[in-house]
Amino acid sequence: MAHLSRPEGDRSRAQLFLIGGLVLAVVFLGLALVLNSAIYTENIATRGEASVENSNALGTVGExxxxxxxxxxxxxxxxxxHPSQEDSxxxxxxxxxxxxxxxxxRRGVFFEVEVDGHEHGTRFFQENDGNFTAxxxxxxxxxxxxxVSVREFRMEVERNALGDILVDPLNVTIDDGTTAETVxxxxxxxxxxxxxxxxxxxATASRTSIDFTAGTVDxxxxxxxxxxxxxDNDDVTVDFENGDDAEGTYSLLFDEEDRDDISPDYDSDDVDDDSDTDAEDVIYSTTVTMEYRTTTVEYETELEVAPNALDA
Incomplete structure (x- = not known):
């Protein structure tokens, strides 16, 4: 059975370190491919096609x-x-x-990237199967x-526990203050x-995953x-209705550090060890500055990275 909690134990931690290393290796490969084309693009740029090298800079931004x-x-x-997450x-x-x-x-390009800051956040989740009540x-x-701003809003539901879609569905409403969308x-x-x-x-499976921020089902x-x-993901409100007409797990990240300010229906003092719901510290977003320079192009930009945000 799939759970949305952070893996525990030495084996899981080792696997995560391995995954993290693989992610970094893939990024370095992507950077190498983009930066390695600098010589070629600079040769084109000297013939009056600097826009090609601009594209190379933008490719570096993506990596x-x-x-x-x-x-x-x-x-x-x-x-x-948060401090350990920032250090990592x-x-x-x-x-x-x-x-x-x-x-x-070594290829005649100046490249630099550095962290400007982090936005602290909280992950609110139900790690074991249960209904979607408060x-x-x-x-x-x-x-x-x-x-709040929201990212990585995911849910898994069991078909046999759901109500009739025409009578008593689980309603998930996301309201940005101007528009309210109810799933x-x-x-x-x-x-x-x-x-x-x-x-x-x-979805025909007995258990289905829904990613509200990525817009996917299974x-x-x-x-x-x-x-x-x-x-607008600046100040959204997320509501559950008919939470007793569904069963499964859910997880979502907010840009709010104070857990008791996340929701009027959540009080950390009321969540005990037997509760299926919990919260943990996360980094919501990180801002970096990237600089890319060749003999023909100077490019500098600030990037705020919030993975899988609602409005990404």
Whole structure:
């Protein structure tokens, strides 16, 4: 059975270190491929096509963004406090800067990337299968978070525990203060149905994963969820309705550090060891500055990286 909690134990931790190393290796390879083309693009640029090298700089931006994205994910999984998470990210970015800078210099390119800052956040989750009521089962209609930015909002549901999509679905509402979108999740008797504004996606499995921020159902694009990406992710409120008509797990990250300010229905003092709901520290986003220079192009940009954000 799949759970959304951070893996524990020496074996899981070793696996995460390995994954983190592989992510970094892939990023270094991507940077190498982009930076290695500098000689070719500079030769073209000297013939009046500098836009080609500009594209090369933008390609480097994409690789840096991907690297920081992976660094944040690895830090949040390996460490459980903000200082350790920050140190992990800054170490990875430092390695990107050192290795990438050395490689670029040998090809006549100046490359530099450094961390400007981090935004602390919280992951709120239910790690074991249960219904979607408020912590300790106090209410089936409740506010999961209010006035926050959201990323990595995922859910897994059991078909046999869902209500009828036409009668009593689980309703997940995301409201940005101007527009409120309600995703209905239920069953038509045989399939799991995910519906938003009359558009639907179906899943035939007995257990289905829904990624609200990526807009997927069981890893496949769900067009019905596309309107969620148009919401303003600065100050959104997330509500569950009919939480007792569903069972499974969920996890979402917020840019709020104070756990008791996340929701009026969540009080850390009320969540005991027997509760299925919990919260943990995460880095919500990291901002870096990247500089890329050749004899014909000077490019500098600031990147705020928040992996899998609602409006990404």
């Amino acid at each position: 840096v963004r991907r690297g920081v994205d992976g660094a944040i994910g690895t830090a949040n999984r390996l460490h459980d406090d 990210i800054e170490t990875t970015v430092g390695e990107m800067d050192g290795s990438g800078g050395d490689f670029a210099a 912590p300790n089962g106090s209410s089936s209609d409740w506010t999961v978070a209010e006035d 209905e999740i239920g069953t038509d008797g045989s399939d799991i149905v995910v519906e938003l504004s009359g558009e639907t996606c179906e 890893g496949r694009h769900c067009p019905a969820l596309d309107p969620l990406g148009d919401l």
